[in-house]
Amino acid sequence: WNEGSVMGMPFYNLPGFSSYIGGIPLGSVTLLGGVSNSGKSSLLRNSILPMVFADDVEIAHNKELKKENLNADVTIEGKRTVIFLNEEDIGKWQREILTWIFSNKQKLINDKKRNFTKNMFKTKNFYDDTYNKDKINEAIEIMKDLIPENQILFIPLPKFSTNYVIKMIKKYSVIGYTNFIIDTFKMDNTDDAKIDNTVRLQL
Numbered sequence: 001w002n003e004g005s006v007m008g009m010p011f012y013n014l015p016g017f018s019s020y021i022g023g024i025p026l027g028s029v030t031l032l033g034g035v036s037n038s039g040k041s042s043l044l045r046n047s048i049l050p051m052v053f054a055d056d057v058e059i060a061h062n063k064e065l066k067k068e069n070l071n072a073d074v075t076i077e078g079k080r081t082v083i084f085l086n087e088e089d090i091g092k093w094q095r096e097i098l099t100w101i102f103s104n105k106q107k108l109i110n111d112k113k114r115n116f117t118k119n120m121f122k123t124k125n126f127y128d129d130t131y132n133k134d135k136i137n138e139a140i141e142i143m144k145d146l147i148p149e150n151q152i153l154f155i156p157l158p159k160f161s162t163n164y165v166i167k168m169i170k171k172y173s174v175i176g177y178t179n180f181i182i183d184t185f186k187m188d189n190t191d192d193a194k195i196d197n198t199v200r201l202q203l
Contacts, residue, residue, distance in 0.1 A: 009179070012050040024048070026178060029203055031185070041088060041183050045096050050104070052081045052179060053146040063145075079151065081179040082172050084165055086157035088183065093154065095121050101139045101146070153177065161190045166202055 008023030024030050034040045083093070099118040120132070127133045155168060169180050 009048075009051055011047040014047055042096075044181065044183065045093070045100065048181075049081075049097070050100065052079045052152065054079075054148065054151075059145045079179070080153075080177040081151065081181065082153045082155060082168065082177050083181045083183065084155050084157055084168070085183055086160045086186070090154045090156070097143060097147075098136065098139050101142050102135070105139075105142050105146070159190045160186050161188050162203065163188075164190075 006022070007018075008025030008028070010018035010023045032040050032044060085093070095118060099121075120126070123132075126136075153172065157164070165182060172180075
């Protein structure tokens with residue numbers, strides 16, 4: 001109890017809310033509901049996904065391991081995450097994660113001239129600006145530290161199948177993935193889907 005083992009994974013920067021609901025415990029299903037385009041995925045990326053990232057202590061430890069042994073396994077146990085995508089593509093998630101890094105990890109808050117927003121990705125000839133190029137490359141390096149190889153796995157779903165998602169959860173939980181995100185959970189729309197399909201309840 002003193003170690004806080006009863007507490008589930010907290011929400012990033014929301015200690016009061018996390019304490020109130022007890023975080024997200026392993027083995028539970030947390031459904032974030034809302035009408036279309038109301039910001040569910042954005043809330044997910046800003047309040048839950050950062051808890052999957054490595055913290056500064058872990059990053060420093062991993063770098064020391066790499067110095068001692070280039071083949072050292074630096075996977076951060078307990079945070080390996082699978083993200084199923086059936087609405088937004090991987091590129092959108094990468095842009096959003098990089099924007100989060102700009103806002104939270106790079107010291108751009110003191111740069112009064114240029115503040116980075118995700119709308120800047122829509123700028124034509126983005127790399128022609130030396131400032132943008134330097135900062136995006138810096139953010140990519142930070143992202144490599146925050147998210148070691150194989151820590152986050154993206155699985156695109158051209159058609160949503162609850163049965164397939166369950167199979168993948170079973171497959172990847174065996175090899176150490178503990179968190180699973182479905183963006184966005186919806187009715188099955190595969191060729192063999194049934195309107196009264198109750199397989200969803202197996203989640």
